[in-house]
Amino acid sequence: MTEEEQLTPEQTTEEKEKPKGDESKKTLTPEQKQARKKKIIRKSIIATVILGIAIGAIFLGPANMDPGQYQVELTITLDETDYFTSFNITMAGSANTASVEYYKTLGTSNYSAIIIANQAYKSSTHSKVEFNVGIVDGANNSIIDIQLNQYSGNINGKNMDRKIRPIDDKTSYSVILGEDISVAYFSMMIPFKSGLALSLLVLVAGLWITEIVPTIVGAFLVPIVVVISGISTTSEALQPFFDPVIALFFGGFIIAEALKRHNIDRRLALGIVSKASIRPSVLLLMLMAVSAFLSMWMSNTASAAVMVPLAIALVSQIEKGGKEKDIGGFRKALVLGIGYAATTGGIASIIGTPANPIAVEGLADLGPNFEISFLKWFAYGLPFVFIMLFVVWGYLLAVFRPKVSKESLADAKIVFKEDLKKMGKMKTKEWITVVIFLITIALWLLAKPLKDWTGGALALSSGIVALIAVVSIFATNTLKPKDVKNINWNALFLFGGGLTLGEALEATGIGDWIASNMGIIEGKHFILIALIVGGISLLVTAVASNTASAAMLIPLVIPIALSLQIDPRLLALVVAIGSSIDYALVFGTPPTMISYSTGYFSVREIFRIGSILDIVGILLLSTVSVLLWVGFGLVTV
Structure with a gap:
């Protein structure tokens, strides 16, 4: 679903170095002091460079259009x-x-x-x-x-x-x-105060990409700067932090937490695995499909965290059977396939990853003709996910050539049936959680038809439906107030900061200014333009989270599309989906990190496999998906 904030290797080391309990009183060793000093110096240099470039950007923006x-x-x-x-x-x-x-x-x-x-x-x-x-x-x-x-x-x-x-x-x-x-x-x-907005874009992009400070710092810096500089009023700058799509995502987080708290996700996964095919290739595809489905409704991290341990347990049971000499290929295909499927699955639904609603919100500002409903998003995202899952599946089969006998898989499945049996029958709160989840999904899907059928009398936005679900979950005591601390607040704040940044770029004319200088791609075929934009998204998301990538690029590509007389939905969707195509880097997405943390892969191996999938993914997005959108009238060219 959403891309959770991930610790960098440097941050992970810092966490390990942090003393705990009584150890906090211990004096740091000279080596630790030297290492900490080097980190501070390095971060100070990076911060100075970013600030210098940001200051310089003030003078690169267009001049004010004065009276x-x-x-x-x-x-x-x-x-x-x-x-x-x-x-x-x-x-x-x-x-x-x-x-x-x-x-x-x-x-x-x-x-x-x-x-x-x-x-x-x-x-x-x-x-x-x-x-x-x-x-x-x-x-x-x-x-x-x-x-x-x-x-x-x-x-x-x-x-x-x-x-x-x-x-x-x-x-x-x-x-x-x-x-x-x-x-x-x-x-x-x-164009008015455009230099300040451009400077803010450079500053926040630098902070989000380098992560020398927590990403939340950059997110909150945006409204502070736009208010102090006079770009927006306080209410205009803070409104995006509880925009309707923020409410939608908040509700999605709460629903996901309820599913996780009551083990609905694990029960579903065990039920499918225990009844899955005993052919290795089909089993791999089924587990990937389950991982992708879970990621549509909950965080991709949670999806991978549920499915990867199941895969490891499955492999362990096969090894205990003693009938297989080498199952390394099957193990790797299973663990990495689940991680990649979790990353891919979030593309299918609006609440699957923050990049999706950022695109929806940006397009909604253009008027009702460009609004994308919860149901309509599936027409854009689901075909790509379906195609990409088969591509990843086929590629992993070709790379790892998993070989496991049907007998070994059949024996291993018995253990999962026992695990499912131990969970017992579903309890009252589990049923309540499932009912709330299903009703919420139904209302999300039927929101527009209900509005049309009632002549507008029953106009429930996706955000309001999400809040109804939140109220229902807490009113039935399915979750307790203390459980709210478990949701990804960083992602919500980053999302809000990104929306405020996008509005500042629009309000100051930066987007239109950049669009007016895009003559190099003027008149080019829409497939080529989509490929260029998709490639840029891939490069940016390689060094920043998909949320940050979408927040920076979508406010820029929409005016570019309008200037080039291209349907803005085309480029906004290419950026949103392209920002979520990240298979090559170990720290690119949490699911890939979870797969890597099993110890089955080297960083180089994941990069070698994932970089091919990155390229194939962008090519498929910019050609097959775009042509499908055009062919079915979802975008116009």
Whole structure:
């Protein structure tokens, strides 16, 4: 499900070095003092470098779009001919949304442009330059079959020289013509305090990637900086920390904790293993599928923590039988396959990993046409998980060539049947937990149909459904208040900080500024663009958590997609899913670390196996998954 915060090797060493109990009074040895001093010096150097780069980034951002007059130059392509026109806009200390309309004849053609803009635009954060452009013929009839890529524009004035492109087509009322006309809608966030936002992005990215301080420090630093710098108000900066998707994820954590507390996950796993096939390859696939399914609803760490010990126990029983000479290949395939499946499974559902709701939230800000419901996410994520599980399964079979006799597996399964029998019948609280879980899933899946059937009278968002589950769990005493300490608060705070950072980047125009400078990929095939974005996601998530990776990249790729006139869902989803493709590094995800901690693998072996899967995963995501989305109308190109 979610990527838990993981100790780095350095942090693990520090934890081991920490004295406990009465040992805390012992004096550190000279070697320990020297090691600690070196760590402090190294972290200080890294912090200084990050701070220096962040300060420098202030001067790299675009200049403020200060009050004054600016000229918008438009290029409109009609009948394979480029026509040029222009008009002026006014930036002021306050906005004047009263419309002003221009009627521009396009050269010597039979066409004219109707331009509808505001009297004045506010020069501040959270403000946009937006206007509509429609084309009419000689009889003033609206031309409706013009594509967005036939329009382009540029804003000039003072320190400003920026491209602006239409991001949507719609209808707008023309005062001159006295009727609605078809128009292209141009929009650009006004660059204001952009250097500060860019600096904050660099600073937080540096802290999250290097982890010289806990990631929670970077998360809380975001609202502090945006409020002090005047980018946002206090309420605007803190609201994302209990955004509806935070409520959704909090509810998911509580449900997962209830399932774990009452051993529902272990009971399910034992039940499946005890009835699984006695063919090694099929058994491997079934255990991977169970691990992936659990990871859809609970943390990938918890999923791996339940399944890996079962795999080890299974192998131990086979060894005790004495019928197999070499089961090393089967052992490795089983343990690593479960870890990789736990990492992959979270992609399938919205609550599977924080990267998913970050994408959903970013797209929801664009309007109802881009909203992705709990049910609809499965259409995007589940096919990739299904394909990737088979790829991982087949690859591990080819690499390890597991060989175990059916007789040995049959004997081992008897032990698991006994373990399941020892758990006894399900108790009342276990049944309550299962019922709450199933009802919550049903409400998540049926939220939109229920809203449609009741004409909007019963509009339950996924976040509210999650909170209903939380109330039900505690009201029935299924969990106790002290159990709340077990959920991953770090992930929630990191999530909130990421959302606040994304809003700051949008409010200051950084996203649109970067998008306007992406001419290098302009006009390229959407598959190639998806591959580039997916590759960047893979590289970033190799050095940062998938939550941090998504939080940094999604607010940037959405305006890039709009600028390139690509469906923003395509790039946002590629980043979200691509951020969760991390099989190569031992410390990349907790499930991989759990598999490695068994002692069956070297770091080099996991890197060799996982790096191939990383590359294959990004290729499958950027080609097969994207083509499926396009083919089924889930995204438009």
